[in-house]
Amino acid sequence: MSEEYEPSVVAFLCNWCSYAGADLAGTSRLKYPDNIRSIRVMCSGRVDPVFVLDAFKEGIDGVLVAGCHPGDCHYQSGNYKTNRKMLLLRRLLADFNIDPDRLRFEYISASEGQKFADVVTDFVSTLKKLGPNPVREECP
Amino acid sequence: MPVNETIGAVAVVGGGIAGVQSALDLADMGFKVYLVEKSPAIGGVMAMLDKTFPTNDCSMCILSPKLVDCSRHPNIEILTLAQVTNIQGEPGNFKVDVHKKARYVDTDSCTACGDCTEVCPIEIPDVFEQGLVERKAIYKYYPQAIPNAYVIDKEGGPGYKGCIDCGLCTKACKVGCIDHSQEDVDMVLNVGAVILAMGSDPFDPKIKKEFGYNKFPNVVTSLEFERILSASGPYEGEILRPGDKKHPDKIAWVQCVGSRDKNIDQEFCSSMCCMYTTKEAVIAKEHEGDIDATIFYIDVRTFGKDFDRYVERAKEEHGIKYERSRISEIYQKKCGDLVIRYEDIEGELHEDTFDMVVLSIGLCMNKNRSAALKELGLDVNEYGFPLSNFSEPVALVKPGIFMAGSIVEPQAIPESVMQASAAAGQAAALLRDSKGTLVEPVPEYPERDVSEEEPRIGVFVCNCGINIGNYVDVKEVVEYVSTLEDVEYATDNLYTCSEDTQKGLVDIIKKNRLNRVIVAACTPRTHEPLFKKSLAQAGLNPHLFEMANIREHCSWVHTDKNRATEKAKELMSMTVAKSRLLEPIPKTTIDIEQSALVIGGGTAGMTTALSLADQGYETVLIEREDKLGGKLNEIRYNFEDTDLQRMLSDMQERITEHDSIELRLNTVIEEISGHVGNYEVKLADGDELVTGAIIVATGSSEHVPTSYEYGKDSRILTQLELEEMLSDLIPGDIQEGETFVMLQCVESREDDRNYCSRICCMGALKNALKIKELNPRAEVYVLYRDMMTYGFFEKYYKEAREKGVLFIQYDLEEKPDVKLGEQISVTVREPMLQEEIELNADHLVLSTGMDPVEGTFDVAKQLKVPLNQDGFFLEAHVKLRPVDFSTAGVFLAGSCHSPKFVNECIYQAQAAAARASTLLAEPELEAEPNIAVVDEDMCSGCKTCISVCPYTAIDSVTETIEGNEVTHAEVNEGLCQGCGTCVAACPSGAIDQKGFKDNQIIAMINALGACSRGVKE
């Protein structure tokens, strides 16, 4: 039997809620797949669509962007703006032959360690089903 | 020491949200603070809450940054497990005796790894989780606890024992921070002032036998339910009933448990239960949409800002049922379900079955606590809460001692926070001469210029005892990093955060001439500042530092050691990639003009100006009318029998005589520009001034009704007009049988003006009692929707009923009908009789509520600050920043925020002054380091960034370069908060964010991409 495909995932987490939620998952010793590596930004508003496209271009299989719940953003509205941007970006991805489900936006608060773990688990299983990022072939 | 010299330190007693706010404000103003907390961690009840109303913010998310600030503030010393036993001395110089219980764990060296808990054999009920689950005898109070350290429970509690001294934890602890022989200590704090913020107690519903608490497992308190809702609570946010851990389909909330109850001497209203109950029901519905939620209540008290809309949404969008009723009994069926027996408003008896019942418990002052207050020489009221003076709501009868939070009166978070800032400000005014005398200056180290150097990266990988080491092969990670380009030095430590490792780190940086440093350890959210400090000591710019989180995000959450090690390596590769591109961020400061401008000369404005001036700041007070006082001029009397006009004239006199206040009457503002610390204000008379902070206190005015024939008949008055009329009358002026009908909520709490004005019910009661005083045989009817007699006001409601004032409840759908004739005929449906009755009134009095004053909109525009949909100013955060605007340097106070009473305006104004003074305390302010920068050459002038900036921190400037007009964006460093939203939005790539630059983040992504493809960078 062939080994299961292990996708690589990058997560952009806002400092105030989602990164803290991931921290709480840690303090609570929740277990989730080890495919994810996070990049901390101050606000999810900082996440430039270019980052997402670059990640796919680099052959990374999935991108998770997480910010505070509506109304909780430390900077008022960065999370809304990014949510909207990611929605648009998902539509564009198809044109690049990338399944939109490889990009995911989530609201995760500082007390939602469990949600963070669940999101990662679910996302990784989706990506496993999708298999390798097609762009990967073209990478060096 | 001369007798009149004051001590520049303050003891804040109680580490809940009020104590935390007072401590932070005072520390920022330059005072040394001792924060004395009796539990093992600060945070208080707010730390236990799941969400907060009316915004449904996650409570921990908004609280924990404040707690972390407290623990990091060099001027704050947190004393946990500590209780004040005595306070002696006088204003400016007190001796505070503190008894500090042994923790048996050294907070400084404890790394909160939790190895001790693993081995502890003792399980006891978890106090923080309201006893819903068990914890070990060695434990952390809650996951985000500050101090972030464990504690041993040696005492146990009723019915269970604590630690048995088996010593297993001592053996398990790799740092050696556990010491079972530690003893309690007694200490004396020498301070200039004391702030009491120890709160009140949640009511224990056991004594209300009819509700079956403690007898029926599925009857829980509202605080237990908060924990049940919480994602970090006992059931991880799943709604389960404790009896059999089943999902309840039908939940009932019972209001006023332990409140408005004369049988148990708890006659007051606890003020926040109506709202938190609604919130709990809404959140429960959000968790599980098909939960059937019913709230049994007497009145829904939505007297706060935006509360009415919240309850309306709960009813309409979430389908939560509100049942006006009195409950006689709750009993349990065999299956654990509960039957509520109640009487509805029409007097009919019902029974209904629920899976779970939540008792909305109020607050109380337990006997011991109020005895302790008395022992300190403080007077208490009939409910055991400390007494204060109407005009000085946060000052206690003993000068130099202040109070804040729910010790003052049962209340919600924003009031507590305002009082906390107010108390801090009052203490600061008292100690103004000793400000800054007891705080350590932050040491400055000379910085090495690394701009010409190639990157020389040093990497320190932490084992965190075994917390990382057991799940990640740390040695392998070190070996791997050493092979990466530009890494000059790599090592592992047992505990990188320990003091000796930090000292070593400074030496290593110097010896190896490192110019970038990476620590791979725990989350940057706690230890980053510590490491940055070491960099500074080693002569490096602290921003040449990065952390890789290989504990919370790696070793603690993954089980396969090989794969976890691989992940740690990839994280290292990403961090090294960013690190190469790090740049020093020079410390920039903003000059602060240490003076303030107050807009509006009513109660709030006058108080703000006096409070700021008393703290030593030059203050300009402007008022558009020709006299001071605003609405206070029209208030004749209050419940407390305060001589309000005397209070007003005293304030006027102090203002005109105060050296630091410049009063400008008949003055309005033309234009405001500038930013925090430097606002330029142009007045309509042509004068200009520069000020560091602006406080808006423009007030509100009584709404002028258009319905109920108002204005057509002199017998129809508003409450304020009635008050004026009554104040001139003497006994005998009102005839026996003369009938007053008061109509509440006129043009309020519906459609356009969908808010409660907070003060009208009390206004009606006050005038009703006045009428009864003038002639007990006059007749007074109050037609109301919900009586909003919150807090201690409840007693006047009772007094009015005892004196024969008649109260008739009506619903919005069945408004009373008014016809003019010889008398005024008012028809209303009487719910008990279930029929319409006609009242013949000699006077019809309309309670119309308050509107924002005319011109509020203009001020908002000039200052670029927001209004809520009712036209009142919108603060930065409803709960935790109630007097700040999100624009730095602008604050608000009084009824321009939302309608409120005179004494509430006073403490809010003192709070606004205090918040302003935290800003004005120093001549310069350190700017946010991670701000946005514009590359002018690349900027196309499209203004996209301007439209997305939440702080209006970006301007568009046009310059003429070589004869060409060029427009580009410019970031105002005083306004930018560093979110980076503009950077992500810029279509030309012309903006970047310091510390989170595009190339740095892309480098991380590319490094990860390379790793995942199996190529090494």
Ligand code: FES
């Ligand atoms: S700070 Fe979390 S999304 Fe903006």
